Amino acid sequence: MGMAEIKPRNIKFALTGEDKRNWFAGNPVATAIMDGASILFPVGETFFIESVVYYKDRIADPKLQAEVLAFQQQEGIHSREHRRYNKAIEAFGGDVPALEQRLKDEIKKLEAAGTSPEYKLALTCAFEHFTAMLADDLLAHPDFMAGAEPEFSKLWHWHAIEEAEHKAVAYDVWNLVGPKGLKGYLMRARAMWKATRVFMGQSTYNAAGLLKARGEGGYGRNMWKMLHFILVRPGVLRRSFPAYLSYFKPGFHPWQHDNQHLIDKFKSAYEA
Numbered sequence: 001m002g003m004a005e006i007k008p009r010n011i012k013f014a015l016t017g018e019d020k021r022n023w024f025a026g027n028p029v030a031t032a033i034m035d036g037a038s039i040l041f042p043v044g045e046t047f048f049i050e051s052v053v054y055y056k057d058r059i060a061d062p063k064l065q066a067e068v069l070a071f072q073q074q075e076g077i078h079s080r081e082h083r084r085y086n087k088a089i090e091a092f093g094g095d096v097p098a099l100e101q102r103l104k105d106e107i108k109k110l111e112a113a114g115t116s117p118e119y120k121l122a123l124t125c126a127f128e129h130f131t132a133m134l135a136d137d138l139l140a141h142p143d144f145m146a147g148a149e150p151e152f153s154k155l156w157h158w159h160a161i162e163e164a165e166h167k168a169v170a171y172d173v174w175n176l177v178g179p180k181g182l183k184g185y186l187m188r189a190r191a192m193w194k195a196t197r198v199f200m201g202q203s204t205y206n207a208a209g210l211l212k213a214r215g216e217g218g219y220g221r222n223m224w225k226m227l228h229f230i231l232v233r234p235g236v237l238r239r240s241f242p243a244y245l246s247y248f249k250p251g252f253h254p255w256q257h258d259n260q261h262l263i264d265k266f267k268s269a270y271e272a
């Protein structure tokens with residue numbers, strides 16, 4: 001069961017207006033990587049909500065029921081704000097609808113293949129582990145976004161806090177309704193492998209597309225710079241690798257990594 005209070009914060013971020021291209025400390029590659037991930041959120045989070053809410057009648061525990069509702073509200077607002085974010089960054093260059101279409105197509109393929117609600121929930125748990133892991137990394141390294149435009153930084157920290165708060169909701173539903181034993185473990189592991197390929201593949205593809213549209217050169221030139229950012233310095237994924245592997249432990253639960261103190265450290269900035 002989740003430990004943190006899951007509190008939807010209905011905030012509208014002021015991202016439009018001035019030209020904030022290279023909002024990430026003047027670094028086009030870092031900016032494109034974050035923007036490339038942002039493009040995935042509205043479609044992705046809608047899928048997460050649907051996958052979890054599908055099971056709401058199976059949940060008898062009022063605490064988990066309330067958590068599912070709060071999860072749905074948080075992801076709904078994230079989706080709305082990332083849609084606004086994505087509209088704003090289109091002005092910096094990049095065909096956002098075309099990039100977003102790739103994730104829509106991936107979901108259409110799942111539907112066409114008759115994917116079970118259980119596997120969709122397993123995929124959601126895997127993606128939620130990804131977002132929780134990246135959120136933890138952001139909150140644990142306050143220098144990561146030093147020099148970034150404050151409103152973009154504020155949005156990403158807000159999203160990170162809420163991803164940390166609700167990181168176990170999909171997983172607790174999975175533990176309740178998903179297949180048990182080896183079958184459950186294998187489905188969960190298979191879903192993580194799929195989620196890894198989709199998340200890594202699409203976010204780097206998006207980032208490369210944005211960089212090209214922003215006059216920063218093609219895929220070849222930027223691939224090394226992106227890998228450097230992801231794996232070397234600051235090396236977000238390198239730092240997160242142990243957390244990634246922990247997902248494959250039988251008996252894994254998101255709150256085995258307790259980062260409540262990070263949530264508490266940042267959330268006061270968003271109190272109304």
Ligand SMILES: [Fe+2]
Binds near residue numbers: 074163
């Ligand atoms: Fe979210």
Ligand SMILES: [Fe+2]
Binds near residue numbers: 048075128131166
């Ligand atoms: Fe989430």
